[in-house]
Amino acid sequence: DSGVTQTPKHLITATGQRVTLRCSPRSGDLSVYWYQQSLDQGLQFLIQYYNGEERAKGNILERFSAQQFPDLHSELNLSSLELGDSALYFCASSLMGSGANVLTFGAGSRLTVL
């Protein structure tokens, strides 16, 4: 157990639907990152939050949004889902927002869009 908790672990839904993925960072970590990993693909950085504020934005679609709450947990909202959104979504956390810091990854949420 890495200390980063992601729910749900698996999710199957239909095109056009909306889902919310949840992440609780490791205790003491202030920064949360969201990544998308499609089958046999590398990691695509979506967005980063640090202590409740958006710190950096990557290749996140307009249909996707995220936020980090005062208790530091984060949610990634995916709407108007398409088949191509099927992927493994990872949340990671770190102590600092920048600088030398190691990311601790959660187990991921596997999303299947049918």
Place this chain on the structure above:
Amino acid sequence: ELKVEQNPLFLSMQEGKNYTIYCNYSTTSDRLYWYRQDPGKSLESLFVLLSNGAVKQEGRLMASLDTKARLSTLHITAAVHDLSATYFCAVDNMDSNYQLIWGAGTKLIIKP
């Protein structure tokens, strides 16, 4: 374009052999990270290299960093099947608030 290139992207090797994975990067950075991902699993940190000439070793894996050449290597000594995984390198982009730039990953298969 800022990028991190790993090669090879796929490597199949026999147990007991030695091999090296290369990670080249184009951005200004003196911090590089190696992560391991088992199939269908999450990523875990292997090494953090924080300065030019840094070398870290754990078991059969050794990582090094040459910031002048913008190159890191991950060397596998006498490979064993349990090292089969995908290995990612990532670099702190000093020109962009230290955001991580990730390589595409090297899928390593070690045959008994």
